[in-house]
Amino acid sequence: MADDKTPAAPAAGNNPYTQTHVVQSGDTLSKIAQKYYGDPSLYTQIFDANRDILKDPNKISPGQKLRIP
Amino acid sequence: MKKLSVWLLAMLAAFAIAGCANQKAPAEQAISGAETALAAVQDAAQKYVPDQYQTVQTQLAGLKDAFAKGDYKGVLAQAPQLTSAINSLKDAAEAKKADAEAAMAKAKDAWGGMSTDLPKMVEAITSRVGMLSKSRHLPKGVTKEGLASAKSGLDELKTGLNDATAAATSGDFTTAVSKAQAVKDKGAEIMKALGMGS
Numbered sequence: 727m728a729d730d731k732t733p734a735a736p737a738a739g740n741n742p743y744t745q746t747h748v749v750q751s752g753d754t755l756s757k758i759a760q761k762y763y764g765d766p767s768l769y770t771q772i773f774d775a776n777r778d779i780l781k782d783p784n785k786i787s788p789g790q791k792l793r794i795p
Numbered sequence: 796m797k798k799l800s801v802w803l804l805a806m807l808a809a810f811a812i813a814g815c816a817n818q819k820a821p822a823e824q825a826i827s828g829a830e831t832a833l834a835a836v837q838d839a840a841q842k843y844v845p846d847q848y849q850t851v852q853t854q855l856a857g858l859k860d861a862f863a864k865g866d867y868k869g870v871l872a873q874a875p876q877l878t879s880a881i882n883s884l885k886d887a888a889e890a891k892k893a894d895a896e897a898a899m900a901k902a903k904d905a906w907g908g909m910s911t912d913l914p915k916m917v918e919a920i921t922s923r924v925g926m927l928s929k930s931r932h933l934p935k936g937v938t939k940e941g942l943a944s945a946k947s948g949l950d951e952l953k954t955g956l957n958d959a960t961a962a963a964t965s966g967d968f969t970t971a972v973s974k975a976q977a978v979k980d981k982g983a984e985i986m987k988a989l990g991m992g993s
Contacts (some may be wrong), residue, residue, distance in 0.1 A: 737931035742912075743919035743982075745991045762990070764937070795922040 744775075745794040749786050762794045771795060801955050818867035825860055829881060836885040843891035844884065851880045902968035909975040910963065916982045917952050919949035923989050924949055934990055941988040948985045 747758055755769035763771075773783040775795040780786065833840075833855060840848035854877050863870045927933060927942050955978040963971035986992070 731940075741915045741919055741989075743986070744914045744922070745919075760934075762934055763926050763930045764932035766936035768926060768930060771926060795919075795926060 747792045747794050749792060751788045753786060753788070755783050755786060756763050758792065758794070768795040797974050809922055810925055812908070818871060822862055822870035822874075825870060826855075826862055827875075829855055829858065829874065832878070832881045836881065836888055839888040839892050840884050842888075843888045843895065847884050851877070851884050854880055865868075867873045903970045906959075906963050906968045906975065909972065909981065910941055910960065913956055913959075913975055913982070915977055916986075917949070917956060919991070920945070920949055920952065920982060923986075923991055927989065930947035936990050937988070945985045945989055948981060951984070952982055955981070964970070 743761070745788050747753075747762070749758075756766035759772055760766040761768040769783060772794060773780055774793060775793045779790060779792075786792070801953075833851060837848070840851075854873075858873055861867075861873070861895050898902060924942070924945055927937065933939065933942065955974055959971045959974035959978060962968075962974060
């Protein structure tokens with residue numbers, strides 16, 4: 727799972743063209759990956775891109791704004 | 796009587812010749828002045844108002860032709876028109892040059908933003924194309940054809956961005972902005988096809 731010592735996610739953080747998703751109640755990273763990629767197994771990619779705000783891929787909160795690489 | 800007529804004719808001819816000779820120097824000076832004035836605006840005129848420059852050159856050539864034929868009076872009569880035409884040419888060239896410089900400054904400014912912005916757009920699309928290429932299924936609204944088109948479009952974006960950068964490097968910001976705008980439009984199209992709307 728998430729490693730607290732891993733550096734924050736990359737430059738995409740400052741990229742205005744990177745799509746974002748505001749977490750809704752009931753969302754999981756898998757569901758979000760399914761929505762944007764068509765493949766829930768790619769949730770790790772979303773987690774990796776948001777390590778600066780996510781510590782655990784199983785813990786996301788409504789209102790969080792996630793980058794979708 | 797006959798002798799008187801011959802003398803009269805000779806006198807008139809002498810006056811005519813003297814009159815012509817009197818006009819030759821001013822005519823020569825008028826042409827020389829016009830040539831100098833035209834030379835002073837030549838570069839800008841050729842660049843910014845080439846048609847008008849050509850017209851003035853034709854006028855000047857007409858004057859030179861008249862001078863060569865000894866029509867000094869004609870040269871002097873037409874010289875003010877030529878001077879006026881050269882002044883108009885100068886004004887027009889300066890106005891066009893100012894417009895061109897303003898447009899170039901505007902393009903340079905626009906390029907400044909685009910040169911920072913567009914690589915980010917390309918980066919975001921590259922990232923999404925990479926993700927969708929890894930995906931076992933495609934999300935709703937994205938087709939295999941759309942993804943394939945996005946991949947080839949991405950190459951176009953990179954080439955277009957390189958071309959725009961090269962144009963900017965050579966100082967041609969107008970071309971750079973034009974090419975960059977094409978990249979931006981194409982990028983927006985790809986983003987839409989990949990469902991990167993928000």
